[in-house]
Amino acid sequence: MTAIYIGISGWRYAPWRGDFYPKGLTQKNELHFASRAISSIEINGSFYSLQTPERYANWYADTPKGFVFSVKAPRYITHIRRLKDIEKPLANFFASGIFELKEKLGPILWQFPPSFRYNPESFEAFLALLPHDTAAALACAKGCEPRMEGHSLLKIDRKRPLRHAVEIRHKSFVDPGFVALLRRYKVALVIADTAGKWPYCEDLSADFVYMRLHGDEKLYASGYSDSAIERWSKRIECWSRGGQAPDANLITPRKPRARRSRAVYCYFDNDIKVRAPYDARHLIHQLGLEHGLQATPGKPGMSDDKPNDDRETTP
Structure with missing residues (x-):
């Protein structure tokens, strides 16, 4: 199998303290602990506001060799600007310090809100702006706004590939033309398990697979059973070998380009009940x-036997 990264979305959650995180562990040491229990983390603070080069450098230093971060792109671009006039915001994002992650920089996640409808013209214009290596990202970053001075990093250690993944939440994206567009720009469609709330699609459109597991029964809350973890592990093994599950839920019957392998990035986002880190560990164990x-601490294979609540967020 090729590279498989299993992890969590974010790592700073108060309910995790004294549970997944040992009692007495200081908050500043939580990333150090988590990054040695799983192989990847999706940074989601970058979704809410631009981070700084110092923070990215500290995250790089706190994590072991071989660890990988995915970075959630700013909601200012996807939710507020809604892809309109985004050249400067895009440059600001790439200038904000992500180059400090160096070889630990994994895919960039672009999540769109449930109210965002698919428009082929505007979406292709967006995809055409995305850089596919760090040299191109640096060129983009150099167009950042003056306000970024003193809070930016405009250099890279070397040219590296850069991957992008798109998470959709409106049914208008269930369009074969959308999948064809992603394949043209080599961008992954996020395989998102959202307890049936939003579209679930398994179309492969890039040389990697990006998964977000938000909960299969209760959004952000329910844990994954032994059978569910086994099912996901089989799918991951299939995808990593370049294949596709025979029962895949697809937007288009048109097959993707044949590949001998695909890297897989999988993030658990069912954090309300402190399920995410344990489910990640369970899946890691299942995959060996x-x-x-x-x-x-705890029992990664334990099924969720706690009552769920109705709290929902948009991580």
Whole structure:
């Protein structure tokens, strides 16, 4: 199998303290702990506001060799500007310090709100702006606004590939033309398990697979059972070998370009009940990917036997 990264979306959650995080562990050491229990983390603070080069550099230093971060792109671009006049915001994002992650920089996640409808022209214009290596991202970053002076990083350690993934939440995206567009620009369609709330599609459109598991029964809350973890592990094994599940839920019957392998990035986002880190560990165990990771408290394989609540967020 090729590279498989299993992790969590974010790592700073108060309910995790004294549970996944050992009692007494200081907040500043939480990333150090989490990054040795799983192989990847999706940074979501970058969704709410631009981070700084110092923060990215600290995150790089706190994590072990081989660890990978995915970075959630700013909601200012996807939710507020809604892809209108985004050249400067895009430059500001790439200038904000993500180059400090160096070889630990994984895919960039672009999540769109449930109210955002698919428009082929505007969406292709957006995809055409996305850089596919760090050299191109640096060229984009150099167009940042003057306000970024003193809060930016306009250099890279070397040219590296840059991947992008798109998470959609409006049914208008269930359009074969959308998948064809993603394939043309080599952007992944996020396979998002949202307890049936938003479209679930497994079309492969890039040389990697990006998964977000928000909960299969209750959004952001329910844990994944042993059988669910086994099902996901089989799918991941299939995708990593370049294949597709025979029962895949697809937008288009047109097959993607044949590949011998695909990298897989999988993030659990069912954090309300402190399920995400344990489900990630359970899936890591199921795939036999524990080598080099530390043991964690609790029982990663434990099914969710706690009552769910109705709290929902938009991480």
